[in-house]
Amino acid sequence: MKQQTKQKRILILAVATVLILATGIAIYTQYAKSPDKNTADCANVSEDKNKGSGDETTPAKTEFTEEEKERIESQTGVTVTEEGTVQVDIGAIQAEEESMPISQEEAAEIVIKELGDGSEIESMNVREEQDKYYWAVRAIKGGEAYQVWIDAETGETFINQKE
Numbered sequence: 001m002k003q004q005t006k007q008k009r010i011l012i013l014a015v016a017t018v019l020i021l022a023t024g025i026a027i028y029t030q031y032a033k034s035p036d037k038n039t040a041d042c043a044n045v046s047e048d049k050n051k052g053s054g055d056e057t058t059p060a061k062t063e064f065t066e067e068e069k070e071r072i073e074s075q076t077g078v079t080v081t082e083e084g085t086v087q088v089d090i091g092a093i094q095a096e097e098e099s100m101p102i103s104q105e106e107a108a109e110i111v112i113k114e115l116g117d118g119s120e121i122e123s124m125n126v127r128e129e130q131d132k133y134y135w136a137v138r139a140i141k142g143g144e145a146y147q148v149w150i151d152a153e154t155g156e157t158f159i160n161q162k163e
Helices: 002-033 035-043 066-073 090-098 104-115
Strands: 078-080 086-088 120-129 132-141 144-151 157-162
Touching (some): 066 078, 090 120, 104 132, 104 144, 104 157
Antiparallel strands (some): 078 086, 132 144, 144 157
């Protein structure tokens, strides 16, 4: 008798486990198939705002306001054509970077020294803000991202913050 009761309990437990697992798989499959819709529902965003996301290709922006065009073209080597495409002159960007009193390598060394061993540079470029040039550096240390700005003329740190 005890043997049969034990077997029934094990059978019931196995069936319950299978049902729970099947329910979990069904729920996961439902959410995995439509992430854009579920994200929109969770964020209370209308479906119109999610059009063009997911597997669809969003067309490139080809119309800019004068303010947008001015902001885009304020970057060295970047222009907006009459057709609305953005062109980047890599040579102009490199020439600007090479003309800085503090080189890219020196700025990278300053950031590594400031953040300490184990830090790695992820990206860096020259930016002009208020008629001064800065090396804008994104670095990673211990799985955390940092933004560090180095004055391209003096080598002084202007910003050092965790993202």
